[in-house]
Amino acid sequence: MNINILSKNTFFAQDLKEQIQFVLTNAEVEEDFPSSKTDVLLTDNEADLQQISNFCKNVPIVLFSETEDTTHMADLIIKKPFRLSVFLDSLKNNSLLPKVRRKECINIKEYSLYPVKKEIYSSITTKSIKLTEREVEIIKYLYQIFPQSAVKEDLLENVWGYSADATTHTVETHIYRLRQKVEKDGGSQLIITENSGYRLNL
Secondary structure (H helix, E strand, C coil), X not given: CEEEEXXXXXXXXXXXXXXXXXHCCCCEEECCCCCCCCCEEEXXXXXXXXXXXXXXCCCCEEXXXXXXXXXXXXXXXXXXXXXXXXXXXXXHCCXXXXXXXXXXXXXXXXXXXXXXXXXXXXXXXXXXEECCHHHHHHHHHHHHHCCCCECHHHHHHHXXXXXXXXXXXXXXXXXXXXXXXXXXXXXXXXXXXXXXXXXXXX
16 A cells, blocks of 8 residues: 655654554555655645645545544545544545545436535536435435335334334434425425335435
8 A cells, every 4th residue: 555644744744654664564654745656645734735635636635633524625524633543444444535536426317416625516406415415325325225214113123223122203303303404495306205214315
């Protein structure tokens, strides 16, 4: 694995490099701009992130940030302080990066869902709507199982991680709020309620 680290904090960059090399003995870790061989770029340089993102269009970017803000200029945001052991395990197991990259989207009729940006765009209303992490996960799960429907217990287990026998109105509330948010101002129906549960209107 080829890893590049960009940081103005030389102590942070050097320490992170040493920790990665200790866990991934075969990794090539450089403190420099990525090349065509780079597999992932790690940075905490938020001020220059736009420039970095433009330069590294085909390189996955992981941003270490002290804020809760999300951005379409990074594939993954890790909030500081973070658990180094969890980060290193994810890097070692190739499970660190999301399956959907920052410039990729999921198309659902006139809607385009950008999971990393947590936004959904409607070509009918020409508006981009900010979504919560949970709302994104609901849409992604319904998209994955389409054309099947998901009953409340499926969503609780696969989106919330609750046991299937949990009793709560959480699902209904989130689906209702998601519909209100996305379908307002003339947007078409995104999620259909059927006797067997919920499914996307594809």
